[in-house]
Each structure stands twice: as structure tokens, then as C-alpha cells.
Amino acid sequence: MTLRELFVREIKISKKIPQESYFAALPAVRHLESNGLVFTRPVSFLVGENGAGKSTIIEALAVAMGFNPEGGTVNFHFSTADSHSDLYRYLTVVKGPLRRRDGFFLRAESFYNLASDIDRMDQGPSFGSRLADSYGGVSLHRRSHGESFLSVIENRFGGGGLYILDEPESALSPMGLMSLICQIKRLADTDSQLIIATHSPILMTFPGAEIFQLSDAGIQSVPYRQTEHFRITRQFLNEPEKMLRFLLEEESRPSSY
Secondary structure, eight states: OOGGGOSEEEEEEOSOOOTTSGGGGOHHHHHHHHTOEEOOSSEEEEEESTTSSHHHHHHHHHHHTTOOTTSBOTTOOOOSSOOSOSGGGGEEEEEOSSOOSEEEEEEGGGHHHHHHHHHHHTTSTTOOSHHHHTTTSSOGGGSOHHHHHHHHHHHHOOSSEEEEEEOGGGGOOHHHHHHHHHHHHHHHTTTOEEEEEOOOTTGGGOTTOEEEEEETTEEEEEOGGGSHHHHHHHHHHHSHHHHHHHHHHHHHSOOOO
């Protein structure tokens, strides 16, 4: 997939955000207002600490591209409780010229609701319709969380599309993450674009991916070895006893307040 063939080439804020909106103060959102975010590769990761705005931006992009806020394709319309922001109202997406053949928004936070809606559309958990075959032929509720996640990606993600994933690692073991890497490779090789918010240093190692780190400095493109996730994980695994001793000693010290 060339730069010209990317389905999402850039996102930016083109309307004035009300100052009372909680996301107006996020450095990552302010970066979108002043600089935008240009995608140059088929696989992109958004990484950063909790509260940096990864999921907020990912969800806004998904909704702006026509996906259901709680996950699924553009044909899903279920809604349980609105938990996404209205950032999408201020987001402009610069699209590539090619029409995508497929697409999916996979959101860990509301995956249970997605699985329930698939059961509902398929006339209950017995699964006997063609829809079931697109998700592995068995109700997603009858699989473990990780198995159901991978089943959706393996069976439903057909290639030639835009796939937006919000923290897929929350359901997966290390081996599951390696299986996901193989699926990302399959999709990238079949003219797909993937934009993924993640905390996983394993996923970040995907060859050729661009990593956008969200921080107080805004949004920066960095090598995976320079991400805080990778550095802290490597430091911990190299010396777990030392790290734990330091952390627990800090926790046990009396507060100065």
C-alpha cells in the first residue's frame, strides 16, 4: 500500500472546540488543532499514558469515518450507553482517493455489547445464519475474551479495508498478541490500513509501523525502543526484584502531607 492508497491520510481539528470540553485541554488534541496528524504507513500505533487521549482520538476517528461508536462495521447501529466524546464533531479526516472494500472498529471497552448485538441479529446464540460464519461460526459469548477478539479479526477482517482498534491487547495473552501481529501482517499485505491505540510493547514492534507517542509535548513519531512502554517493560523484566523493591519501598514511605 502506497501513501496515495491510504484510506486515512490525515486528521486535524478544523472547528473551534468549546473550552469547557474536557478534551480541549489535552495536549494531543491541541496538537491536532495546530499541526494535524499525517499517516504515512499502512500500520500506525497511538501510544501514551492513561489519559493522554489515545482512545478519545481513536473513537473520534472511527465515528467520523462512519463506524458505530461502540464498535462494528458501518452497518452496526446498536447503542447501550454513550461513552464516547463529541470530538468527532470537530475532526476533519483527509481521505485517500481509493474506496475501501471493508472496515471495522474494534473497541475493547464495548466488545461485550458488540458480541451481544451479533447474537441478536443472528436470532440468538445458537448461530445458524450466514452472519455467524463471518465471526467464526460460534457465538462470541461462547468463547473466552481473547479467543473471541481473535476470532473477529481472523474471520471478519477480510482485507482491503480500514481497521481501527482500541487497546486490543486488553483481551490477549503474549501468545495472543503474537497471533495478532500475524493478522496485522496479513491485513497489511492485502491493501489494508490499521490504526491502533495500544499500551503493548509487543505490538509496537510490528515491522515498518509508525508509532505516534501522545504526551504533554503533543504527538511525536518515535521508534518503539524510545517509547516509555518499551523502556519501562525492559527495565522491569531485566531486574524485576530491584524494581519491585523500589516500588514497594516508595509506597510504604509515610506521606509528607
